[in-house]
Amino acid sequence: MADGSPKTIATINFKGGVGKTTVTWCLGDVLSSMANDNVLMFDLDAQMSLTQAIALNENTGTLFDQFDKWYQKSLARKKTIFDALDAFTKTGQHFDFAVGYDFVYQISKQLHFVPSVEDLYWQELEVFDRDGVKDFVRRLLGKISNSPKLARYKHVLFDCPPSFTLLSYSVLSCCDLVLIPVNPDYFASRGVSLILNSLRLRIEPHPIPKIGVFMNKAKAQPNPTKETRFYMREVERVCQDTAQQQKINARFFKSYVRERVGIKRAITGGGVPTELVGDFQNLWKESIAFLNE
Amino acid sequence: MNEENPFNTTGEEAKRLVEEFRETKEAVREVSKRLSRIEVRMQRAFPSLMPKKAGNRREKEESVAAEPTLAPEEAMHVYDELVELARKDNHQSVHDRLAGLGVADLNVLRQELGASLGKKKPSRKALEEAVIGRIRESVLLSRHSNREQTANRPDSAPDSADDERKTD
Numbered sequence: 001m002a003d004g005s006p007k008t009i010a011t012i013n014f015k016g017g018v019g020k021t022t023v024t025w026c027l028g029d030v031l032s033s034m035a036n037d038n039v040l041m042f043d044l045d046a047q048m049s050l051t052q053a054i055a056l057n058e059n060t061g062t063l064f065d066q067f068d069k070w071y072q073k074s075l076a077r078k079k080t081i082f083d084a085l086d087a088f089t090k091t092g093q094h095f096d097f098a099v100g101y102d103f104v105y106q107i108s109k110q111l112h113f114v115p116s117v118e119d120l121y122w123q124e125l126e127v128f129d130r131d132g133v134k135d136f137v138r139r140l141l142g143k144i145s146n147s148p149k150l151a152r153y154k155h156v157l158f159d160c161p162p163s164f165t166l167l168s169y170s171v172l173s174c175c176d177l178v179l180i181p182v183n184p185d186y187f188a189s190r191g192v193s194l195i196l197n198s199l200r201l202r203i204e205p206h207p208i209p210k211i212g213v214f215m216n217k218a219k220a221q222p223n224p225t226k227e228t229r230f231y232m233r234e235v236e237r238v239c240q241d242t243a244q245q246q247k248i249n250a251r252f253f254k255s256y257v258r259e260r261v262g263i264k265r266a267i268t269g270g271g272v273p274t275e276l277v278g279d280f281q282n283l284w285k286e287s288i289a290f291l292n293e
Numbered sequence: 294m295n296e297e298n299p300f301n302t303t304g305e306e307a308k309r310l311v312e313e314f315r316e317t318k319e320a321v322r323e324v325s326k327r328l329s330r331i332e333v334r335m336q337r338a339f340p341s342l343m344p345k346k347a348g349n350r351r352e353k354e355e356s357v358a359a360e361p362t363l364a365p366e367e368a369m370h371v372y373d374e375l376v377e378l379a380r381k382d383n384h385q386s387v388h389d390r391l392a393g394l395g396v397a398d399l400n401v402l403r404q405e406l407g408a409s410l411g412k413k414k415p416s417r418k419a420l421e422e423a424v425i426g427r428i429r430e431s432v433l434l435s436r437h438s439n440r441e442q443t444a445n446r447p448d449s450a451p452d453s454a455d456d457e458r459k460t461d
Contacts, residue, residue, distance in 0.1 A: 237435075
C-alpha cells in the first residue's frame with residue numbers, strides 16, 4: 001500500500017474459538033483509546049460475533065438502542081458490506097458504491113466499525129468468480145481512504161471467518177499483516193500449521209503478506225505454564241520450518257496474551273481488562289516492529 | 294520345498310511360524326484393545342462394582358524416592374531427539390529410548406512437556422504414554438497432505454490389474 005494509507009491487519013485462524021474476534025476488538029480498543037489513532041474494524045465473519053458483541057455493548061447505551069437503530073438503517077439503505085460486494089461484482093471497474101457513516105459505524109470518536117451481515121453466509125453461492133472478488137477489499141479501502149466524509153484511519157483491522165471465504169481471500173490478497181492467534185492446545189496449533197502451509201498456494205500470484213503468530217489465552221501464573229510453553233515451542237518450530245519450506249515471512253511472536261475470565265466481557269463490557277492492556281500493547285508493538293522491518 | 298520333498302524346509306517352516314506368530318500377536322493386541330474398551334465402559338456404567346486396579350506400590354515408591362538424572366534443559370534435548378526419531382518412523386527406537394529412562398527422568402520429561410496426568414505418583418506406563426502423546430502431537434503438527442505431491446507419488450499410480458478386475 002502507498003504511504004499514508006492505513007496499515008491493514010487481518011486476524012485469522014482456520015480453527016474456531018481461538019479468540020480472533022476478541023483480539024481484533026482489544027487491539028482496536030487499545031489503539032484507539034491509548035495510542036490516539038483512528039482505527040477502523042471490519043467484521044467479515046458471517047457468524048457476526050463481533051457485530052453481535054458490539055450490539056450488546058453495555059457502553060453504547062440501552063441494549064438494541066444506538067447500534068441497532070444505525071444497523072437497521074444501514075440494512076434498509078443497502079449500505080452493508082454485502083451490498084458493497086454486490087455492487088463491486090456487478091459494476092466491476094466502476095464500483096459504484098458511496099461510503100460514509102451509513103456504511104461505517106462510530107463506536108467511539110476514534111474507533112469505527114463496519115459490521116457483518118447474515119447475507120455473507122450465502123455469498124459463496126452467489127459469487128463464483130474468485131478473481132473477480134480479489135480486488136474488492138483493496139478497492140473498498142481506497143474508497144474509504146479517499147472519502148472526505150470519513151476519518152483518516154491509521155489502522156484497519158479485519159476479523160476474518162475461520163475458513164477461507166471469498167472475502168478472506170480478498171483481504172489476504174491485499175493486507176499488510178496476517179495475525180494468527182493460537183491457543184495452548186493441539187487443535188489450535190494445527191490450525192496455524194494448516195494456514196501457513198496453504199497460504200502460498202491460495203494467495204499466489206499475489207504477494208504473501210507478513211504473518212505474525214502469537215499465543216492467545218496463554219495459561220500463565222504469571223509466567224506461561226509448562227504446557228503453554230510446550231505449545232509455544234511447537235508452534236514456533238512450525239513457523240520456522242514452514243517459513244523456510246514455503247518461503248513466507250512468518251514469525252512466532254514473543255508476546256502473548258494471557259487467559260483471563262474478564263476477557264469474555266471485553267467487548268460487551270466496553271473495554272480491555274486492565275491487567276491485559278499490557279499484553280495487547282506488547283503484541284501491537286511487536287506487530288508494528290515486524291511490519292516496519 | 295521341491296518335487297521330491299513336498300514338505301517345508303526348516304528355514305521355510307521358521308519363516309512361516311514367525312509370520313504366524315506376528316499375526317497372532319497382532320490379533321491378541323487387537324483383542325486386548327477391545328477388552329480395555331469394554332473394561333472402561335464397564336467402569337463407567339458400574340463404577341462401584343468394578344474393582345480398583347492394585348498399582349505397583351513398590352515402583353511408585355521408587356519413582357518418588359529416586360533422584361532424576363536429567364536436568365529440565367537436558368530433558369528437552371532428549372525430547373527433540375525422540376521427535377526426530379518419530380519423524381523418521383523409527384518408533385521402536387522411541388520406545389527403546391523411553392524404556393531406557395528411569396521413572397524419575399520420565400517424570401521430569403513429562404513435566405517439562407506440560408503433560409498433566411492428574412496423579413501425584415504416575416506409573417511408568419502413564420508417563421511413557423504422556424510423552425509419546427506429546428511426540429505424536431509434534432509429528433502431526435508438521436504433517437500435511439499435498440494433493441499434487443500425493444498424486445505424483447509412484448504408489449499412487451492406478452493398479453492396472455485392479456482396474457481390469459473392476460471392469461470385468
